[in-house]
Every structure is written in structure tokens, then in C-alpha cells.
Amino acid sequence: MQSLDIKHHIEDLQKIRNFMELRGIATHNTRLDRYARFYEEIEVRGTQSIDAEAIFKNSVDSRFRSPGDWLLYVLREVHELMWIMKGLQTHTPLGVQEKLETVVGGRDFAALDRDSRSRDAQFELRIASYFCQSGFEVDMSTDTDIIASTGKFRFFIECKRIGSETQLRKRLSEARSQLRKRMPKNDGARIVMGCIAADVTKMAFSHNGLTFGMTNEHSRDIIQRKLVDIADRFGGALSFAAPRKLLGYWLQIHIASLILKPDPPTPATRFSSYQIPRPNLNRRGRRAVYFFYEKFEEVSVKDARAAPPQALAPRSYVTIPEGSTFSLDKEKLNTFLTQAGIADDEEPVAFASLNIKGKSEEFTNFDVSMLPAEYLDEWRSLVEEKPGEAAAKLIAAMYLQRYPYEPPSENDF
Known part of the structure; x- marks a missing residue:
């Protein structure tokens, strides 16, 4: 998600708060309220002059060393909420009320949240947003984290946030066991498939906070390499032995990134995905995979409000003048x-x-x-x-x- 004008963040936060308030979920004096105050003060005072510690006084940490740190940590949270709201505006899933109530009660920043329930619910809503935006009927009211149905397909998705290498096998094994119990063998004419969505941000970046790249492409490649490395190193944990209808694994990293070039540096949020499909799929499975990817690509587009990219010519060499x-x-x-x-x-x-x-x-x-x-x-x-x-x-x-x-x-x- 590109870095948008401050006014867009304020507008979208107000939409989220209105959506929750209409459902009887109070947002005053919650983290949503503090994010809104943060952006409102930036609009008036500027990033360098804002007293972020006065707003997030219970979340002060050694990782917040500069105004830029505060900006990126808030951006990471707000962009995820904006993405969630984009899906909820298109389609409101069954069972969303309980998820939203849990999300509001979390700590200000994922890096400081020791009670995982809030961020677990937020991750489930983030994944659900892809399906809501793609025209699926989404159900979050059952034991399965997400059931997404449309036309000839029904996907059962289990969502896991994985904080360390030691957790990986345990959490993925747990997800496979849940799918075995919860997926029906058939659903009439619909093709039923399971998917495991795993947020591996903290595995890739143990601080669970920020990263940076020299360019937009460099930032993207750093995170993609992290995903590929995790998939390669822990391929044994990505088992397809059972359930038989497990379509694939969907690894995700969600992190704020400071893109240094061109000047001035640009803050942005990366939602980077790496899909690992089941090998040797049959015809029905291949159809499901193609459909799944097609819908994912449909909604993974640039925000229309973002400024157009600056025209720049990459260079492959540099000439250092004599006398240097x-x-x-x-x-x-x-x-x-x-x-x-x-x-x-x-x-x-x-x-x-x-x-x-x-x-x-x-x-x-x-x-x-x-x-x-x-x-x-x-x-x-x-x-x-x-x-x-x-x-x-x-x-x-x-x-x-x-x-x-x-x-x-x-x-x-």
C-alpha cells in the first residue's frame, strides 16, 4: 500500500470508526482514537513537531527513536485497518462483530502486543478482506477462521500468526488438523479446498516493526527473499500429506518500509505474499488454484488516490571522476x-x-x-x-x- 496523503489516512480512519460505532463498538480512547489524533496533529504541526509520546504514552519503547519511527509504526497499523475496511465496505462477513470488538481492544502496536488475540483477529480480517473485495460470500462465524464461497468454489481458510521458527511446525500442524476436522468431503457441485494463511512477519523480522530499502524494487525484493528463504528452509513443515483437499500455503509478511530513493524518503506498507500450491494437483485442483490466484491479483492493485510514480531512469554503472x-x-x-x-x-x-x-x-x-x-x-x-x-x-x-x-x-x- 502506497504512502497516501495525511488527509486520506484521517478520512479512512473516520470511516473505520463510524463503521464500528454504528455496530455499537466504542472507539473513543482506543488505539483507533490515538491513530486518528496522531494524524490530525501531523496535519497541523508536521511530522517533526508532533509529541507522539504524549499520544501513545503507554506504548513508549526503545524502538521509537525518532519521528520517522513513530510515523512508520503507526502507518503499519493504519494501513492494515484501511485494507480491512476496504473489504468490509464491499461485503460484511458473518461473524465480523466479535472480530472487530477483539481488534479494538489490542495494544497500540503489534510489536508491543503480548496478548495475541487482537492481532490474530486483525490478521483474519486482513485475509478475509481479499475475499470480500473479490465478490465472495465470507463467513467468519464458524470454528473455521474464514469460509469464502462463490460460484463453483468454497475455500476453507485457517489463519496462523507465527512468531518464531520453533512455532512454525506446531502452528501449521494445528492448522492442518483443524482443516481435516472442519472441511466437508463435498459440497454439492462446488469444489471444496482448504488453504493455510500464515503471517511470518515476526519470523522474518524479529523486531516485528520496520524495514527499509534503497528503492521501491529493493524494498520489495528484500521482503520477497525473506519469504522464499522461509519456504526453502522449512519446506518440510509445509506438508501436503493431509488433508487431501489442502490447496496450498499462503505466506505473508506485513511490514512498514522506508524507501530511501528517490529523495525525499517515502514511507509505505508492504503486504507481501508467497503462494505455495499443492504439487501434482488434479484438474479440479488446478482450476481452484488459478481461480484463487486470479481473484488475489484482481484486488492487489494500487490505490487510485496515490500519486503517480516519478519517472526515473535506473542506472547500471557509476563513473567516479578522477581525483576522488x-x-x-x-x-x-x-x-x-x-x-x-x-x-x-x-x-x-x-x-x-x-x-x-x-x-x-x-x-x-x-x-x-x-x-x-x-x-x-x-x-x-x-x-x-x-x-x-x-x-x-x-x-x-x-x-x-x-x-x-x-x-x-x-x-x-
Whole structure:
């Protein structure tokens, strides 16, 4: 979901609150109320001047270090609610009342919510929204999390939020057991299929908070790689042994992302999916998969209110002018390269610099961590033979990653 104008967030939050109030669900002095106050104050004072701690006084945490952190954490929550509301405006599922009452009672931020019921219900509503927007009749009133019916198809969906690697097998096994008990063997002429939707955000990002990317595409690719890695590493847990009508697994990551380029940086929310269909499906199963994907793609479209993308020309190389100088701390670099990854609370540590015509660029552990693994593998082979050339190429690669588009004038590099 793209970053929209502040006024759109305020309008959509009011729609959500009105929807709930009409159903007898009070929203005053709840997290919805605080999100609305946050955006209303931004509209008046601006992001840098707002006193977010006064609004979210029971949710102050070491992860909220700057106005940008507050903006992204709120954005993550509000965009999910906006997506849910988009579905509820199209079709109101049976059983939605209890889900909404549970959602309102949660803590302000998922990263701080120790009682999982609120975010579990919110995830179920997020998945239900895809089906509501796609023209399905949706039922959330039974033991099954979501039953979505339309035409010749009926999908039984179990939703699981998975917070750690140790939970993965247990939660997916539980979902398969629930589908075995709850899915009927047949439903007249309808094709009955099961699906397990799993939110693996906290597995991929243990802080359950924010990420960033140099460009929109880079941000997308970081999250997709996380999903593919989880699917590859835990393929054994993604069993299709039973139930026989299990159509597939639907892995999701939902996270706020700061997109650094082009300037100014843009906050956005990623709802990234990775579908794992049952292998060797029969004809009826293939029809169900194609239909399922088709409906998913129909609603996964850009919000019409978002500003059109800026026309930019990506560049594949960078020319560093004569007279430029660089430096690199090999010991720090080696330390970064031997680490498994960057810790949630880790601070940027500079290890290299580049000076072009008096303008200095510093590069940190975050810059090298975002380079593709394939590039670093090739670089390691070069560093043994030509260390000076390898250092220059690494700095040039990080510079290109930082400035991935053609400069607007000949005086820029």
C-alpha cells in the first residue's frame, strides 16, 4: 500500500470508526482514537513537531527513536485497518462483530502486543478482506477462521500468526488438523479446498516493526527473499500429506518500509505474499488454484488516490571522476561480513568513505548488508588477488546502491 496523503489516512480512519460505532463498538480512547489524533496533529504541526509520546504514552519503547519511527509504526497499523475496511465496505462477513470488538481492544502496536488475540483477529480480517473485495460470500462465524464461497468454489481458510521458527511446525500442524476436522468431503457441485494463511512477519523480522530499502524494487525484493528463504528452509513443515483437499500455503509478511530513493524518503506498507500450491494437483485442483490466484491479483492493485510514480531512469554503472579518494577499514568490514545479520537494536557503524570533489559519503554496516549475496561472493574471490581494486569496487557498488537512478544534471554523480 502506497504512502497516501495525511488527509486520506484521517478520512479512512473516520470511516473505520463510524463503521464500528454504528455496530455499537466504542472507539473513543482506543488505539483507533490515538491513530486518528496522531494524524490530525501531523496535519497541523508536521511530522517533526508532533509529541507522539504524549499520544501513545503507554506504548513508549526503545524502538521509537525518532519521528520517522513513530510515523512508520503507526502507518503499519493504519494501513492494515484501511485494507480491512476496504473489504468490509464491499461485503460484511458473518461473524465480523466479535472480530472487530477483539481488534479494538489490542495494544497500540503489534510489536508491543503480548496478548495475541487482537492481532490474530486483525490478521483474519486482513485475509478475509481479499475475499470480500473479490465478490465472495465470507463467513467468519464458524470454528473455521474464514469460509469464502462463490460460484463453483468454497475455500476453507485457517489463519496462523507465527512468531518464531520453533512455532512454525506446531502452528501449521494445528492448522492442518483443524482443516481435516472442519472441511466437508463435498459440497454439492462446488469444489471444496482448504488453504493455510500464515503471517511470518515476526519470523522474518524479529523486531516485528520496520524495514527499509534503497528503492521501491529493493524494498520489495528484500521482503520477497525473506519469504522464499522461509519456504526453502522449512519446506518440510509445509506438508501436503493431509488433508487431501489442502490447496496450498499462503505466506505473508506485513511490514512498514522506508524507501530511501528517490529523495525525499517515502514511507509505505508492504503486504507481501508467497503462494505455495499443492504439487501434482488434479484438474479440479488446478482450476481452484488459478481461480484463487486470479481473484488475489484482481484486488492487489494500487490505490487510485496515490500519486503517480516519478519517472526515473535506473542506472547500471557509476563513473567516479578522477581525483576522488576513498578509504576502507578492512577489520571492521571483515567483522560485518562474518556476522549472520544485523541485530534489531544495532547502530550504523561507518567503515568506508568516498570523497568526490569535496563531497564526502560514508558507508556503514547497513550499506554492505544490503548488497546482494551473489555480489559479495564474487567480491571475496577478487579481494584475495587484487585487494585495492576489490576495495574500490565495493565502495562503487555501495555508492551505486545509494544513488540507483540517473542524476538530474551533469554536475551530479
